Structure formats: structure tokens, C-alpha cells
Amino acid sequence: MSICPVCNQLSAAQYRCPSCLGNMKDSGRVMDYYDDYSPYFDIDSLKMEDGYPDDEKEKQCPHVFYCVHCASENVLLIHEWRSECN
Template sequence: MEYGCPVCNGLTTLSLRCPRCAEIMEDGGSLDNYLGPYSPYEEHDLFHMVNNDGYVARCIHLVSCPNCGEDIRLGVQRIPL
């Protein structure tokens, strides 16, 4: 069974308020997207949360506030696709 990120695959969107100013934050995408043109298709354990079985359980997204510039990394649970 193949697993994937529901946000990256357009099945859901992130809706978070900034912890500093309470504005709605913007999803900058998976951190994989910042590594180069082919990085979304490669595995980078540095940017994934892996459980004890080696399963990549979360996709890490960069979420930022357009108002104050605050940014956070958010782990999105991967689901069966």
C-alpha cells in the first residue's frame, strides 16, 4: 500500500493561526520542495519523521505568517492513497 501526504496531494489544506500575531498562516509546501527539482521524488530522512519500523509517518511542511514572518515546521500524517 502506498502512503502519501494529504496536503501535498490536494486532499486537504492547512489552516493554522500564527502563535505570535494570530493571522492565518500560509503553507509553503513540503521541505522536500526546497532541496531541488527532483527532491519531492526522493527520500530525505532528514525532513521526515520516521517511526521504529522505518515507515515515513509524516511529511514536514514549512508554514509561515505573511504578517509577522513567523515560521514553523509542521508534521502532516501520511495516509493510504
């Protein structure tokens, strides 16, 4: 089992905007934007249909990052950590 360090607040993600080099803000998982109930569905099941074909296999969590300076959005794949708890 893998866990996203950003989703679980174990690590802060800090990225610079490729357009203006300003700091980008994490706006959450891509899957949370699908509909009102998607944050409550199983993450691994949603990864099968999220448009990122290798994120489940590569243990990555797609997050939306927003630049407060130039209003651009980017999806970045956060590498998940392997959990010892099963």
C-alpha cells in the same frame, strides 16, 4: 503506501501562527527547499535525510508554513493518509 492530503490537494491545512495568531500559508514540503531537483526525488528516500527522524515511521509529511502577518515560519508535520492503491 501513504499520501499527504495537503500535497495531493485532498485537504486544506489551516493553522494559526503561534506568534501573532494570524493565518499561516502552506509553502510546501520541507524537502522541496533542499535544491532545484529535490521536488523530483522519491519522497520516502528524502524523508530518511530530512532532519525529522520519525516522519517516515510515523507517516508524516513536514510542511513549511509562513505567516503573512509577522513573517514567521514554522514546520508542521501533516499526518498522511493510508492509500489503498499499491
